[in-house]
Amino acid sequence: MNRAKRNNLVGWSFLSIWMVGFLVFTLWPIATSILYSFSNVSIQGSGIVQVWIGLENYRRIFSSAVGFDFLKSVADFAIELLFKVPIITVFAIIIALLLNQKIKFRGLFRGIYFLPVIIASGPVINQLISQGAATIPLVEESGLVDLIGTVLTPDLARPIAGIFSQLIVILWFSGVQILLFIAALQKIDHQTYEAAMIDGAGPWESLWKITIPALSNMITVSVIFTVINLATFSENPAIGHIKRNMFAIDTGFGFASAVAWIYFLALAVMLGLTVFLVRGMQKERARR
Amino acid sequence: MKPTSWIRWKKRLLGRQGNDGILGRFFLYALIVVIGFVYLYPLIKMFVYSIKDLEDLVSPVVEWIPTKIYLENYRTSWIVLNYGKTLLFSLTVTLIPAAVQTITTSLAGYALAKFKMKFKVVVFALILVTYLLPQQVYMIPKYVLFLKLGIMESAWSILLPATFGQGLSSAIFILIFYQFFRMQPAQLDESAEIDGANPYQTFLFIGIPLATPAYLTAFLFSFVWYWNETYLSSLFLGESLYTLQLRLINFQSAFSQAQGISQTIVNESIRYAATILIIVPVLITYIVMQKWFVEGIDRTGVTGE
Numbered sequence: 001m002n003r004a005k006r007n008n009l010v011g012w013s014f015l016s017i018w019m020v021g022f023l024v025f026t027l028w029p030i031a032t033s034i035l036y037s038f039s040n041v042s043i044q045g046s047g048i049v050q051v052w053i054g055l056e057n058y059r060r061i062f063s064s065a066v067g068f069d070f071l072k073s074v075a076d077f078a079i080e081l082l083f084k085v086p087i088i089t090v091f092a093i094i095i096a097l098l099l100n101q102k103i104k105f106r107g108l109f110r111g112i113y114f115l116p117v118i119i120a121s122g123p124v125i126n127q128l129i130s131q132g133a134a135t136i137p138l139v140e141e142s143g144l145v146d147l148i149g150t151v152l153t154p155d156l157a158r159p160i161a162g163i164f165s166q167l168i169v170i171l172w173f174s175g176v177q178i179l180l181f182i183a184a185l186q187k188i189d190h191q192t193y194e195a196a197m198i199d200g201a202g203p204w205e206s207l208w209k210i211t212i213p214a215l216s217n218m219i220t221v222s223v224i225f226t227v228i229n230l231a232t233f234s235e236n237p238a239i240g241h242i243k244r245n246m247f248a249i250d251t252g253f254g255f256a257s258a259v260a261w262i263y264f265l266a267l268a269v270m271l272g273l274t275v276f277l278v279r280g281m282q283k284e285r286a287r288r
Numbered sequence: 289m290k291p292t293s294w295i296r297w298k299k300r301l302l303g304r305q306g307n308d309g310i311l312g313r314f315f316l317y318a319l320i321v322v323i324g325f326v327y328l329y330p331l332i333k334m335f336v337y338s339i340k341d342l343e344d345l346v347s348p349v350v351e352w353i354p355t356k357i358y359l360e361n362y363r364t365s366w367i368v369l370n371y372g373k374t375l376l377f378s379l380t381v382t383l384i385p386a387a388v389q390t391i392t393t394s395l396a397g398y399a400l401a402k403f404k405m406k407f408k409v410v411v412f413a414l415i416l417v418t419y420l421l422p423q424q425v426y427m428i429p430k431y432v433l434f435l436k437l438g439i440m441e442s443a444w445s446i447l448l449p450a451t452f453g454q455g456l457s458s459a460i461f462i463l464i465f466y467q468f469f470r471m472q473p474a475q476l477d478e479s480a481e482i483d484g485a486n487p488y489q490t491f492l493f494i495g496i497p498l499a500t501p502a503y504l505t506a507f508l509f510s511f512v513w514y515w516n517e518t519y520l521s522s523l524f525l526g527e528s529l530y531t532l533q534l535r536l537i538n539f540q541s542a543f544s545q546a547q548g549i550s551q552t553i554v555n556e557s558i559r560y561a562a563t564i565l566i567i568v569p570v571l572i573t574y575i576v577m578q579k580w581f582v583e584g585i586d587r588t589g590v591t592g593e
Contacts, residue, residue, distance in 0.1 A: 004404065010487045011403025015411065018396040018462070021452020025430065026418055032429035048432055098320050111578045112324045115331075118574045118581065119567040121516030123536040127563045128330050131337075131556045168330060171323075179582065232422050234519040242424050243523060246431075253428050260425045267422065 036257035057258035073237040092174040096181030116172035122234035177222040184218040216282045338560040365562035368546045378531040385450035386510035392453035397465025419459035441526035461506045468502040532566045
């Protein structure tokens with residue numbers, strides 16, 4: 001047996017466990033899920049009964065009350081993303097810049113800022129929100145939330161007011177991103193800054209001309225991570241619909257699968273748009 | 289004041305580079321401490337409230353310093369959560385999947401990093417797809433599959449996918465191991481081969497020992513993510529089996545069924561105490577292993593090049 005052939009075989013032997021798992025627990029379920037979404041699926045004594053109904057499930061999402069509920073939660077989530085992604089990204093960059101300075105107790109502060117990643121599960125966050133520990137009283141008392149309600153239409157005011165009352169929770173979702181940016185910052189060559197300083201650039205100019213461009217790839221990575229992380233967070237109302245519809249009498253597995261695929265498509269569009277926007281902004285900046 | 293001493297003072301206050309002056313430093317530390325407080329605020333509030341008795345809880349003058357330390361809340365939530373037994377089950381569906389998932393994903397990462405294989409690009413594409421595709425999309429057929437396999441409502445529904453590298457965030461771990469194994473010098477493998485080691489021995493005696501940081505990081509993150517996961521586990525484990533997190537979701541109904549507790553209604557102090565009991569295991573792990581969590585991301589090269 002020649003070397004290339006042996007390499008190939010040994011490599012696949014290392015990969016085999018994963019490959020079997022992928023076929024059984026991922027690929028097959030994905031294929032079946034597509035079929036389900038075009039079918040009426042019910043569990044009966046004899047097993048799963050699957051009847052092909054074409055696009056009916058998808059049509060129902062866009063024409064029934066249950067479907068509208070779901071679509072509304074997706075729209076709400078999209079508006080939330082519009083605010084949360086920039087807040088988290090900008091905030092993570094600022095913290096990373098601060099933590100990258102020569103400061104005392106840097107390890108301690110890093111530890112604190114990363115802490116939420118460790119403990120922020122759905123139920124825990126839910127407790128914090130419902131018991132009010134996730135809001136700083138000052139934000140509530142300042143009347144800011146009420147003010148927003150009077151200025152904007154209710155549809156826009158609801159998510160925005162939500163953002164202010166959950167500011168801590170939003171910041172809690174930036175732990176991983178902060179570390180990503182710190183890692184990127186540490187890879188910037190110090191000599192670049194020194195050269196810029198000799199040429200007369202102040203810290204402000206260095207920030208915009210050296211630091212931010214050097215972070216541009218990481219900004220894209222962080223934005224993708226943020227969108228996926230928020231989209232699959234267990235307390236996200238949109239994904240709550242999928243599970244609820246699975247066991248509802250009038251909907252079932254078929255309809256729930258269709259909901260899941262619509263959610264995935266919406267997510268893909270949102271992800272594509274945000275990456276497109278971020279990339280576009282970076283190109284714009286580079287041209288100037 | 290002479291002009292020169294004025295300049296010296298200005299330099300000391302404002303610094304030469306914007307942030308090395310006294311004012312700049314002060315501002316920097318103030319900002320970091322204030323933001324750090326925002327992060328810790330929920331935890332501090334949670335802890336303070338969890339040791340308040342009913343009197344302190346309703347009293348408008350007692351906010352941050354309770355008049356006494358009241359541990360009954362912890363006793364109550366310990367009973368309601370059925371802590372000992374639930375913790376044991378939680379650890380079963382957390383530590384074991386984390387361990388086996390780490391092993392399987394490391395094998396996959398090693399394969400991709402060290403061997404020229406056919407269809408490698410396809411495999412990479414598949415791994416990326418599993419990262420981007422939300423679990424929600426294919427969890428329904430998985431549910432049906434588990435029903436057929438008869439592993440529904442048992443720990444196996446969590447363990448089996450993890451064993452085959454299809455657990456939580458498996459894709460990320462494969463990429464971590466891929467990056468890490470790729471950085472290991474090829475000469476080491478070659479000299480092992482010359483000494484007569486087969487590829488599996490090379491992996492066992494050179495690959496694994498050198499990749500200890502990657503293993504530790506992957507295991508820790510896997511552990512934490514499994515601990516915090518509730519969406520899938522609530523679906524697959526059903527009503528009869530529950531982890532601590534699932535117990536917290538149904539705290540109200542668990543409370544009304546609990547025997548031998550002196551408190552009669554759920555108040556926020558009891559809920560906070562329960563929440564603390566649930567984050568304590570990961571919190572201790574984090575405090576002990578902090579370095580591996582925070583530096584792990586950088587060290588294992590997740591951040592990419």
